[in-house]
Amino acid sequence: MVMQLDNFFMPSSVAVIGASRNSAKIGHVILKNIIDGGFRGRVFPINPEANEILGYRCYKSVNAVNEEVTLAVIAVPAEFVLRVVDECAKKKIKDVIIVTAGFGEVGNIKLENQLRDKLDKYGIRCVGTNCLGVFDAYHKFDTLFLPRYRLTRPKPGGISFVCQSGAIGSAILDIAAYSGYSFSKFISYGNATQLDESDLIEYLREDPNTKVICLYVEGIKNGEKFFNVLKEVTKHKPVVVLKGGLTDAGIKATVSHTGSLAGNKDVFYGVLNQTGAIRADSLEEMFHIAALFEKKVSFASNRIQIITNGGGYGIITTDAISLSKHLKMADLSSITISELRKNTPAHMNIGNPLDLLGDATTERYRMTLNSVLADKNVDGVLLIVLYQTPLITTEIVEVITEAHHNSKKPIIVVSTGGEFTELLSKSLMERGIPVFNFPTETISALDKVVAYELRHKGVKFVSQKDEKVNEKLVVKKKRVSKTKKNKK
Amino acid sequence: MVMQLDNFFMPSSVAVIGASRNSAKIGHVILKNIIDGGFRGRVFPINPEANEILGYRCYKSVNAVNEEVTLAVIAVPAEFVLRVVDECAKKKIKDVIIVTAGFGEVGNIKLENQLRDKLDKYGIRCVGTNCLGVFDAYHKFDTLFLPRYRLTRPKPGGISFVCQSGAIGSAILDIAAYSGYSFSKFISYGNATQLDESDLIEYLREDPNTKVICLYVEGIKNGEKFFNVLKEVTKHKPVVVLKGGLTDAGIKATVSHTGSLAGNKDVFYGVLNQTGAIRADSLEEMFHIAALFEKKVSFASNRIQIITNGGGYGIITTDAISLSKHLKMADLSSITISELRKNTPAHMNIGNPLDLLGDATTERYRMTLNSVLADKNVDGVLLIVLYQTPLITTEIVEVITEAHHNSKKPIIVVSTGGEFTELLSKSLMERGIPVFNFPTETISALDKVVAYELRHKGVKFVSQKDEKVNEKLVVKKKRVSKTKKNKK
Numbered sequence: 018m019v020m021q022l023d024n025f026f027m028p029s030s031v032a033v034i035g036a037s038r039n040s041a042k043i044g045h046v047i048l049k050n051i052i053d054g055g056f057r058g059r060v061f062p063i064n065p066e067a068n069e070i071l072g073y074r075c076y077k078s079v080n081a082v083n084e085e086v087t088l089a090v091i092a093v094p095a096e097f098v099l100r101v102v103d104e105c106a107k108k109k110i111k112d113v114i115i116v117t118a119g120f121g122e123v124g125n126i127k128l129e130n131q132l133r134d135k136l137d138k139y140g141i142r143c144v145g146t147n148c149l150g151v152f153d154a155y156h157k158f159d160t161l162f163l164p165r166y167r168l169t170r171p172k173p174g175g176i177s178f179v180c181q182s183g184a185i186g187s188a189i190l191d192i193a194a195y196s197g198y199s200f201s202k203f204i205s206y207g208n209a210t211q212l213d214e215s216d217l218i219e220y221l222r223e224d225p226n227t228k229v230i231c232l233y234v235e236g237i238k239n240g241e242k243f244f245n246v247l248k249e250v251t252k253h254k255p256v257v258v259l260k261g262g263l264t265d266a267g268i269k270a271t272v273s274h275t276g277s278l279a280g281n282k283d284v285f286y287g288v289l290n291q292t293g294a295i296r297a298d299s300l301e302e303m304f305h306i307a308a309l310f311e312k313k314v315s316f317a318s319n320r321i322q323i324i325t326n327g328g329g330y331g332i333i334t335t336d337a338i339s340l341s342k343h344l345k346m347a348d349l350s351s352i353t354i355s356e357l358r359k360n361t362p363a364h365m366n367i368g369n370p371l372d373l374l375g376d377a378t379t380e381r382y383r384m385t386l387n388s389v390l391a392d393k394n395v396d397g398v399l400l401i402v403l404y405q406t407p408l409i410t411t412e413i414v415e416v417i418t419e420a421h422h423n424s425k426k427p428i429i430v431v432s433t434g435g436e437f438t439e440l441l442s443k444s445l446m447e448r449g450i451p452v453f454n455f456p457t458e459t460i461s462a463l464d465k466v467v468a469y470e471l472r473h474k475g476v477k478f479v480s481q482k483d484e485k486v487n488e489k490l491v492v493k494k495k496r497v498s499k500t501k502k503n504k505k
Numbered sequence: 506m507v508m509q510l511d512n513f514f515m516p517s518s519v520a521v522i523g524a525s526r527n528s529a530k531i532g533h534v535i536l537k538n539i540i541d542g543g544f545r546g547r548v549f550p551i552n553p554e555a556n557e558i559l560g561y562r563c564y565k566s567v568n569a570v571n572e573e574v575t576l577a578v579i580a581v582p583a584e585f586v587l588r589v590v591d592e593c594a595k596k597k598i599k600d601v602i603i604v605t606a607g608f609g610e611v612g613n614i615k616l617e618n619q620l621r622d623k624l625d626k627y628g629i630r631c632v633g634t635n636c637l638g639v640f641d642a643y644h645k646f647d648t649l650f651l652p653r654y655r656l657t658r659p660k661p662g663g664i665s666f667v668c669q670s671g672a673i674g675s676a677i678l679d680i681a682a683y684s685g686y687s688f689s690k691f692i693s694y695g696n697a698t699q700l701d702e703s704d705l706i707e708y709l710r711e712d713p714n715t716k717v718i719c720l721y722v723e724g725i726k727n728g729e730k731f732f733n734v735l736k737e738v739t740k741h742k743p744v745v746v747l748k749g750g751l752t753d754a755g756i757k758a759t760v761s762h763t764g765s766l767a768g769n770k771d772v773f774y775g776v777l778n779q780t781g782a783i784r785a786d787s788l789e790e791m792f793h794i795a796a797l798f799e800k801k802v803s804f805a806s807n808r809i810q811i812i813t814n815g816g817g818y819g820i821i822t823t824d825a826i827s828l829s830k831h832l833k834m835a836d837l838s839s840i841t842i843s844e845l846r847k848n849t850p851a852h853m854n855i856g857n858p859l860d861l862l863g864d865a866t867t868e869r870y871r872m873t874l875n876s877v878l879a880d881k882n883v884d885g886v887l888l889i890v891l892y893q894t895p896l897i898t899t900e901i902v903e904v905i906t907e908a909h910h911n912s913k914k915p916i917i918v919v920s921t922g923g924e925f926t927e928l929l930s931k932s933l934m935e936r937g938i939p940v941f942n943f944p945t946e947t948i949s950a951l952d953k954v955v956a957y958e959l960r961h962k963g964v965k966f967v968s969q970k971d972e973k974v975n976e977k978l979v980v981k982k983k984r985v986s987k988t989k990k991n992k993k
Contacts, residue, residue, distance in 0.1 A: 119852070403675070
């Protein structure tokens, strides 16, 4: 049965246990961010030594609060956590986020086991320990104890990120928000003392705002559970997984980080492959894959047409597609070719890549983009737009947006440049179009996205590489039969 | 003999042949950018139909100019180029940049051959055809026909970029300038009708401002010359090469782009390997490798120490180093370990990665960084600083800069984040410290940089991978001898 964890993200009331008047303390920043974030429920700071914090009445313990408290965020030192959980149980609080560190990750396994037993005994559900807690962009609930001028909070959108490492989570959230990506939920779960990665992923399957689930994980708590959850969830939503601790030295480092036993790399990769989860090989790749799913690119098959105003960019992208595992260069139909020939300058070469040349205009983009999208031989367009040349007017944003609305086929834009480029790229992203900086990283992410799409749609396809292998086999067969003949 | 090409970058006087009053024309933008760029020599617009352009007296032909003209930038239609070259010869102009397209790349090979013959006959040297020309950040000479609000011009620095594709060159120049990287010379040479990539690289060897040469190339004009030039130049400066046209489809696309025959990938890679040039596998990687060389990182050997305030980042970086070809995790000496133990909190684990934890302060960074840099077992520091946590004050910029000045060992910074992070990262870059966004891309570039450094210093070293292989061999040997004993 899937656990209903909504209360962690949209509680009707929250107690901050360990709230502090000292603005340098975590207990202060958590309270401040919950208030400043725009949370609409009731907030109760708990601190035996204060009467008021940030204008809110402060209570000596949760049991001094007369109203119902549905969630507690616990930020007291490790040695007080057990006692605080007792108090929460007495208050009938069912859910707690424990940000406190100092458990298994520093060798204090006994205390962590005592805590888990206590939580289980009371039937209290817990995110943490040793974590940042949660951020919900839709419900404006934010327990992250990092200041807003240092960590940009993202706008509401389709990415949810389950992250064992708080630092990775917050850094990615920050750069992603700054780059224009948008999120549903972020959960930093640290030591996974009780609720683990599987519980969280399973819950996100039901979150209507989550289009793609990202997971950074160091150690899996329960391998069988993880396998079953991934297998089920990937049928509904893509799950992109980055594993920390792949090598001996990396695995050694995970122990003192989240107390995880990282386990064997190949077994882990095997699980991802069997369950249909997507393996990311770096933070930057996880981020690119998620961005594509967030924009809901949907491929009927794997034939990609490149349109570009930079010849070299077209060549590099062609190389990347040809070297990819699952993508294929589209072959334009003869109807499209003659249409394009009629409407483009004579010195333009019609093919794939389709190089619109240095004197490309916005109008030339409009015409070719629409023509190519209508071609039955094309499943998606990799649209390279280099805004350095002055004949590309800013109206191109409208041209691409319109094509995006009128066609079911995905358009993925690659634009490299400075301030002017960034401005137009962000504008396109706000209109639902995925935009990237460089061709190679884009194709690398797209390769994994298309593989997932086709696997889950049950579409069979051949890649450029498969075709090469087939060609070679044919050549080999021919040679073999020749040799046989010669022998005769 | 190395060609002295200074006149292309710091001419005493320049004629813009095909200068136009129409601001939409290339001939207008070139003239405007030469003037606005801050060029200090004499400028002569040439246009038979105008008396004055942009406040400059206009001439009917170069031969109407009474003063000496040392360089001509030619931007007339292809059919007039031969005649213009005749006029240049009459005026005794020795160097021309021909931006005009419409030669070999559109199949007009005859015209391109005629042009080459003519240039050779007159002894005129030529950059182009089908190119953007040059940009020199030190001498403020700028023939790029792209507006400054669309293409940010970089500050003076150590990267020189020789680029067959104008679009790639300008896009990279734009994003690099925006990201804080700085350049000496940029040359877009297009069809390489006469001067080719080898001539340009050979010349840059002598440019005192150039610390690293980047090359994007589609086809090599003269393989033997290229081999010899690379072999000689890489002894003095690193040359980073990205090849467009690696796959069948990519090679096909190069023909209509710069009229190049791209040639065999494996032969090309062999040449890079034998000459000691560095192969980049993507634009983003070329850019990262160049940034490291531009900051003159110098490694005595390959042992890297990681310092981080994000445990997960430490783990991912450890994995990347362990999976790299040439890098190794450093083993801190016992002196450093006891020094660190004495001066850091008890719950901090001393090792590699060195995780300063979420409550890391600027002071903790100062102490550990200096301690680690002084360790004889460490050749360089990968310093991860995540600015999201409030205990890291902005003074950390001073701390890192001071350590950088006091130690000969390189410090490479990785910081992921939004506006606040970008601000501090740019500040560090201005002080000569390389900064990157993500760990994996950084290690990938660093791996190639360290390999070059050690090869050219003749340093022998073992990588993490080599050690593994050795360990396995030892285990195997032991087993073998055991088996032998059993047999006895």
